[in-house]
Amino acid sequence: MRRRKRTELFKLCGLCLTTIIINLLSWFCTQHQASAIQLEERMEVVRKVLREVPLIDGHNDLPWNIRKFLKNQLREFRFGEDLRGITPWSTSSWSHTDLRRLKEGMVSAQFWSAYAPCSSQHLDAVQLTLEQIDLIRRLVLLYPQHMALATSADGIEESHKKNKLASLIGIEGGHSIGTSLAVLRMFYALGARYLTLTHTCNTPWADCCKVDEPGQVPHIGGLSHFGTLVVAEMNRLGMIVDLSHVSVPTMLDTLAVSKAPIIFSHSSAHAICNSSRNVPDHVLKRIAVNQGLVMVAFYPHFVSCGEKATLKDVVAHINHIRDVAGIDHVGIGAGRRASSSRKSIESFEGYDGVNLVPKGLEDVSRYPYLFAELLADSERWTEEDIAKLAGKNLIRVFRQVEQVRDQLAAQGMLPIDQSIPAEDILGRSYCRYSGPRT
Numbered sequence: 001m002r003r004r005k006r007t008e009l010f011k012l013c014g015l016c017l018t019t020i021i022i023n024l025l026s027w028f029c030t031q032h033q034a035s036a037i038q039l040e041e042r043m044e045v046v047r048k049v050l051r052e053v054p055l056i057d058g059h060n061d062l063p064w065n066i067r068k069f070l071k072n073q074l075r076e077f078r079f080g081e082d083l084r085g086i087t088p089w090s091t092s093s094w095s096h097t098d099l100r101r102l103k104e105g106m107v108s109a110q111f112w113s114a115y116a117p118c119s120s121q122h123l124d125a126v127q128l129t130l131e132q133i134d135l136i137r138r139l140v141l142l143y144p145q146h147m148a149l150a151t152s153a154d155g156i157e158e159s160h161k162k163n164k165l166a167s168l169i170g171i172e173g174g175h176s177i178g179t180s181l182a183v184l185r186m187f188y189a190l191g192a193r194y195l196t197l198t199h200t201c202n203t204p205w206a207d208c209c210k211v212d213e214p215g216q217v218p219h220i221g222g223l224s225h226f227g228t229l230v231v232a233e234m235n236r237l238g239m240i241v242d243l244s245h246v247s248v249p250t251m252l253d254t255l256a257v258s259k260a261p262i263i264f265s266h267s268s269a270h271a272i273c274n275s276s277r278n279v280p281d282h283v284l285k286r287i288a289v290n291q292g293l294v295m296v297a298f299y300p301h302f303v304s305c306g307e308k309a310t311l312k313d314v315v316a317h318i319n320h321i322r323d324v325a326g327i328d329h330v331g332i333g334a335g336r337r338a339s340s341s342r343k344s345i346e347s348f349e350g351y352d353g354v355n356l357v358p359k360g361l362e363d364v365s366r367y368p369y370l371f372a373e374l375l376a377d378s379e380r381w382t383e384e385d386i387a388k389l390a391g392k393n394l395i396r397v398f399r400q401v402e403q404v405r406d407q408l409a410a411q412g413m414l415p416i417d418q419s420i421p422a423e424d425i426l427g428r429s430y431c432r433y434s435g436p437r438t
Contacts, residue, residue, distance in 0.1 A: 042372040047106065049386050054108030054160040055367060056391040058265035058295035058333030059170065059244075061113050062097045063132050063139075072135045074142060093356075096363035099146055102165060104365040109156045109166035109391065111265065112136045114176070114192065118201035121175035122428045126183055129176040133169055133190050140167045151191050153398040156391075170242065170265060173199030174206055174230065179420040181233050193398075194240035194265060197223075197230070197250065204424045205230060207247040209276040222249035226420045228257045233416045235259045238405030240398065243267075244297075244333075248280060255286045260404040261397045262290060266297040266333035269320040273305040284324040293397050294321050295333025300356045311360030315373055318389070319380070327385050331393050332367070 069088050070076055083089035083098040102110070114136060116128035140147045148159045150166035159166035169192045177183045177195070184195070198208035202219040205227035211218045223231070231254055234241050241262040243251050254262060264287075270278035279287070279294055287294060296317050300309035303317060321330045360369060371390065374381045422429075 038376075039372060042375045043368055045375060045383060046368045046371040046386065049371070049383055050106040050108070050368070050390060053387040054156055054166065054391040054395070055106055056109040056111075056156065056166075056331070056394045057107055057364070057367075058111050058263065058331060058394070059113055059172075059297075060097060060110050060334070060364075061115065063112050063135050064115050065092075065094060066135060066139075067132065072131060074135070074138055077139075079139065080143065080146070096357065099143065099165070101363050101365040103146075105363075105367040107165065107364055107367065108160045109150065109168065109394075111168045111170040111194065112139075113172045114169055115172040115199075116176050118173065118175060118199050121201060121203070122425075123431055125173075125175050126178040126180075129171060129187070130190075133171075133187070133192065136167065136169050137191065149191060151193060153395045153402060156395060156398070168193050170194040170196065172196045173201075173245070174203040175199065175201060177230075179204055179226070179425060181229065181416055181418070184230065184233060184239075185237065185415060188237045188239050192239070194242045194263065195230075195234060196242040196245055196265065197227070197254065198246050200245060203227075204420060204428065207250050209245055209247055211247045212276040218247065218249065222247070222253035223257070224424060226418075226424060227253070229416050229418055231258050235401075235404055236408050236413050236415070238402050240401050245277065247276075248283065251279075251283050252286070255283075255290050255292075258290070259408070260401045261292040262287075263292055263331075263394070263397060264294045264333070266299075267294060268297050268302045268317040269324075271324075272317055272320055273302055275302050275305060277302050279321075281324050284321060284329075287329050288325045291329075291397070291400060293329055293331050293393050294325065295331040295394070296321065298334045298358055298361050300358060303358060307356055309356075309358040311358055311366075311370060311373055314358055314361060314370060318374065319377075322380075327388055328393055328396070330389055331391075332370075332389065334361070334364070 066072060066074070066077060078086055080099050082100050083095055089095040114129050114132035116125040116132070120128050137149065140149045146165060147167050148162070148164045150156050150159055150168050156166045171187055171192050171194070174195060174197045177187065197206045200208055200210055202208050202211065205220070205224040207218050207220050207222060210216055231241055235258060241254060241258055241260070242265045243254060243262055244264045244267045246254070264279055268278045270280040284294065296314060297303070298314055300307055303309040303313045318330055357363070360366065371386050374386060
């Protein structure tokens with residue numbers, strides 16, 4: 001009798017347990033389906049926003065990869081195809097960009113990096129930069145149905161209306177101008193619309209972020225007098241000043257002298273990851289006063305301070321910059337390139353410039369998922385906020401830079417014709433013409 005009762009009790013317990021498991025599985029399936037529906041609903045909102053507002057990425061290092069893999073010979077570059085199936089791109093962890101994935105990611109405007117390594121400073125940096133500008137312009141000409149060279153805020157919006165990728169040129173590193181304001185002016189004439197004041201090396205007129213690292217000694221302590229002239233000439237030209245890669249004193253000196261808003265084309269929040277490449281909170285507050293913009297980088301070493309990061313880690317940086325500087329002062333600057341050698345980390349950090357990417361942001365097709373994740377926080381993010389982050393903020397900054405240019409022209413400001421003092425390049429003039437100089 002007792003055995004029968006035990007058996008019945010065990011059967012009853014088993015039935016209850018089975019019912020609980022089935023109910024739990026049903027609940028999990030329902031939750032998963034609901035989550036999938038919610039994601040698709042948010043994705044549809046994102047698509048709607050990006051059809052109306054251009055998504056602008058502040059930094060992409062594809063041109064350097066073309067130089068590295070193809071020696072700048074575009075006849076072998078099949079940019080309109082899926083490069084994940086074409087060597088050498090398919091076997092490289094540094095490749096994240098092609099026209100198909102840009103379109104899938106709804107990217108409307110891209111700043112392409114015209115980069116020359118720091119090791120070319122005082123040597124052939126100007127020539128290398130010219131070759132990279134030429135490459136970008138030739139690439140655009142090869143795909144007239146899909147790409148258009150843009151040199152103004154209006155140009156970005158016009159390309160977006162025509163469903164073309166607005167292609168802009170950014171020069172990554174002040175060493176590229178060869179300490180010459182004339183070279184700076186010629187780069188602008190060729191279409192360059194921002195200059196990053198340094199890369200990971202000091203120039204004779206500005207300190208880079210490396211000097212902020214423990215045990216390092218500043219070269220100048222910020223901007224030299226000639227450095228302030230570079231900023232002033234950029235203001236006069238209507239060229240955006242980019243402070244990614246510079247030291248904190250250089251950031252502060254530039255913010256003190258620039259008449260126009262500045263940007264960080266690919267940097268993140270120092271308060272979350274204390275890399276010298278990121279922006280500290282006291283500078284973020286100055287950015288808000290300057291009406292500038294921090295375009296958040298995706299490179300894991302700047303996002304999580306390690307080799308692994310996720311989409312949610314990038315969201316944390318965006319939210320922090322928004323909280324400190326304001327919604328009007330944050331943008332997207334995935335910027336992917338990092339040296340293929342840890343020994344010589346002339347960091348590149350943008351798409352096609354890194355071999356490490358956050359999980360969920362594997363290539364340029366994944367931008368909509370980032371915006372959809374932000375929209376999941378409905379108390380913080382609205383459609384208008386996403387529009388500002390995606391492109392409105394950069395267009396506002398670009399227009400303000402153009403307005404300052406026009407104001408300075410109306411005031412009669414002429415091109416600055418001063419040269420860098422000889423003592424600033426003492427011992428670095430071995431590749432210079434020894435005759436009359438400007």
